[in-house]
Amino acid sequence: MTSPTASSRSPRRPGRAGRNHSLLTAAAVITGLGSNGALVAGAFAVLEAGGDGGDIGLVAAARTLPLVLFLLIGGAVADRLPRHRVMVAANVLNCLSQAAFAALVLAGEPRLWHMMLLAALGGTGQAFFGPAAEGMLMSSVEGENAGRAFAVFRMAMQGAALGGAALGGAMVAAIGPGWVLAADAAAFALAGALRAFLDVGHIPPRAPGGGLLADLRDGWKEFAGRPWLWGIVVQFSVANAVVAAADAVYGPLVARDHLGGAGPWGLALGAFGAGTVAGALLMTRWKPRRLLLAGTLCVFPLALPSAALAVPVPVGVLFAVMFFAGATVEVFGVSWMTALHQEIPEHKLSRVSAYDWFGSVALVPLATAVAGPTEEAFGRTAALWGCSGLVVLVTAAVLCVPDVRNLRRTTTPVARGGTARTSADAERPLGGLG
CATH class of the missing domain: 1.20.1250.20 (MFS general substrate transporter like domains)
Incomplete structure (x- = not known):
């Protein structure tokens, strides 16, 4: 969609949008592969630590609760600060929490409360990341081909989710859940590095708000x-x-x-x-x-x-x-x-x-x-x-x-x-x- 002031901003706008879309798509594929594999690995990590289906549910709930609690705050923060910085900060938190989870699993017998705490940190990161990422994606495309750009992004993301779950299951069977969690931490680090290069020059400065x-x-x-x-x-x-x-x-x-x-x-x-x-x-x-x-x-x-x-x-x-x-x-x-x-x-x-x-x-x-x-x-x-x-x-x-x-x-x-x-x-x- 063409903005009323597009011609006054920069003739490079379409190229900049294309670069942002490519970076966002590549980063989403990387984290999609890692995160969907980590879902499989996390469940088996709980089981290998002596847990049962109820414990898997507790770890999942520990991730969901902060996601629900902080989503609205995350959306307000993402509209107040540069969105790519919010995304990178969230990726750093997810990277550190997954790395700690991997280290505990590789060291042997992580406790349930350890896993719940680290899952909660991951959910908190997602609460800030999600609204910022969606806002960034939608602001990165314009014109009548916006729908096609979203379709390409979602096709890549869904393909990564499908491949990540299958690859994660195979890797858990071959090398164990700890290393799959470590790979997910590395995926967050790489994706965060890509997102740091997003161009936000086309986004108008935010007007001072009331808090x-x-x-x-x-x-x-x-x-x-x-x-x-x-x-x-x-x-x-x-x-x-x-x-x-x-x-x-x-x-x-x-x-x-x-x-x-x-x-x-x-x-x-x-x-x-x-x-x-x-x-x-x-x-x-x-x-x-x-x-x-x-x-x-x-x-x-x-x-x-x-x-x-x-x-x-x-x-x-x-x-x-x-x-x-x-x-x-x-x-x-x-x-x-x-x-x-x-x-x-x-x-x-x-x-x-x-x-x-x-x-x-x-x-x-x-x-x-x-x-x-x-x-x-x-x-x-x-x-x-x-x-x-x-x-x-x-x-x-x-x-x-x-x-x-x-x-x-x-x-x-x-x-x-x-x-x-x-x-x-x-x-x-x-x-x-x-």
Whole structure:
């Protein structure tokens, strides 16, 4: 998207944006490979230290809690300070915490509270990194090809996640979890070094504000004043929570009892990851005119994996369902990023992204905690159908928001100067691409 002042800033703007996009994509691939491998390594490190599934859950919760607590602050900080410095500082924290985790594992028998503390430090780093990274990515591209740039970035990121999980599992089996955690620490160091070279010269200096609390209130006004924005965040608060419960709790149990164990379930999750790569590839070419309508319609298939587990379907059918769900939900992911880039003022991108992240993860710990009691009360099949039904219900509900149905793709700068749009504005065609 071309800014009104683009011609007065610098003719090098497109080149600078391309360089930033390349650096961000390369760094995301590096950390994606390391972090997804570290997820596998961390679980096996807990088990090798004598822990059980409950201890793995405690370590995961220790990472999630500070992520939820500090996300909004992280978004305000990222809009106040140069975003690339926030990203590098977060990478340094993640590097040090993973290096310490690796050292404890390699030294032998780390204690549970050690692992929980280090996981909490990693979650804190992610809370500051995520909003800064999303704001930096969206400010690094302009023009009608912004959606394609986001699709390329997400395709690389999803591919790294898929490859990282597979590579991490193989490396844990070959050399042990400690060395995989050490490799993740090195990945954070390398990615942080790349991000230090990001060019922020195109970002206007931040105007002096009234402090962190004022920034948080300003971000809330931006978020709450856009029905399409908070409506979809509420939708995914529920959808992400029930999908997490199905994937983390019910899926492994169904796989154990009906599908042949952990191997087929791991391949099913891999099929979902492959689907996200395919969906991102599709979005490098497809530019739906009604961004959020097309994206939200593509969320309905996210209900299919839970339904397939409830039946349960044969393994081959489950693979196909997971692939299709991954591909369609990635259509939403690219459309969502494009809408945020188009509609949110640049100097508020990280704060709005923080509310988006907060909504996405806030209910996940609760959903996974109550998944077991829900199964005991209603049965696994009913619980899985409930997960599927909730995805359909909240997705249908958000389509009742006029802004979601009517917001159009545009090649003109809708809100880069900081003017919020009204619901009536969103309902009018903004011009755009077929």
